Amino acid sequence: xxxxxxxxxxxxxxxxxxxxxxxxxxxxxxxxxxxxxxxxxxxxxxxxxxxxxxxxxxxxxxxxxxxxxxxxxxxxxxxxxxxxxxxxxxxxxxxxxxxxxxxxxxxxxxxxxxxxxxxxxxxxxxxxxxxxxxxxxxxxxxxxxxxxxxxxxxxxxxxxxxxxxxxxxxxxx
Numbered sequence: 001x002x003x004x005x006x007x008x009x010x011x012x013x014x015x016x017x018x019x020x021x022x023x024x025x026x027x028x029x030x031x032x033x034x035x036x037x038x039x040x041x042x043x044x045x046x047x048x049x050x051x052x053x054x055x056x057x058x059x060x061x062x063x064x065x066x067x068x069x070x071x072x073x074x075x076x077x078x079x080x081x082x083x084x085x086x087x088x089x090x091x092x093x094x095x096x097x098x099x100x101x102x103x104x105x106x107x108x109x110x111x112x113x114x115x116x117x118x119x120x121x122x123x124x125x126x127x128x129x130x131x132x133x134x135x136x137x138x139x140x141x142x143x144x145x146x147x148x149x150x151x152x153x154x155x156x157x158x159x160x161x162x163x164x165x166x167x168x169x170x171x172x173x
Contacts, residue, residue: 015050017161018154021081022055024074028087028123030063037139038086038122041146042153049154064089064123065100068107075117082153083111086146087123088138101125118156120149 023046027039043056057080061070064087071083085108089101104123112119122145 015154015158017081017157018046018050019052020055021051021157022057022079023051023082023084023153024057024059024071024080025084025086026059026061026067026070026074027085028062028064028067029060031088031090032060034088034135034138034142035086037142038146038149041143042084042086042122042150045147045150046153049150051154063087064104067104067123068111071108071119072111072115075111075115075119080117082118082120082157084120084149084153085123086142086149088142089123089125118153118160120153120156122146122149 025039025042027035029035039058043053043058046056047053059070059074061067064085067085067087071085074080074083085104087104089104101123105121108119108121108123111117122142124142124145
């Protein structure tokens with residue numbers, strides 16, 4: 001059985017799929033001081049991995065609940081090769097966060113399955129987010145999660161390009 005494996009460079013070495021990709025990063029404005037840590041980290045890491053900064057687009061929406069619809073609009077436009085959504089969904093102790101987080105993640109999954117455009121989620125529900133001493137921890141955590149989303153995005157785009165090339169070879173063979 002043949003297997004396709006794609007390794008990512010750890011430096012800005014060429015990743016042709018990423019270099020040509022147009023990527024949208026959607027950020028919820030709710031708790032933007034934390035959410036933008038993920039957005040900025042993802043954009044920075046994508047650039048380090050070989051994405052062209054001018055091809056990374058940042059879009060703000062009011063809250064997490066608005067991310068899937070914006071992701072759908074962008075993915076359906078045919079103008080974007082990948083979408084990353086970033087949000088804090090606050091656990092306020094009334095279980096509202098469970099419904100919102102489920103709706104957001106399910107919505108993002110639906111967008112990628114319906115459009116074929118990879119969609120990545122940094123929509124997190126930190127426990128005890130409201131406690132002052134933990135906010136700095138979550139800012140750092142969101143940096144890490146933004147970087148992880150960038151890596152997943154880069155690897156997924158490379159894998160899709162490899163699969164597309166393989167399928168093209170099969171058609172012409």
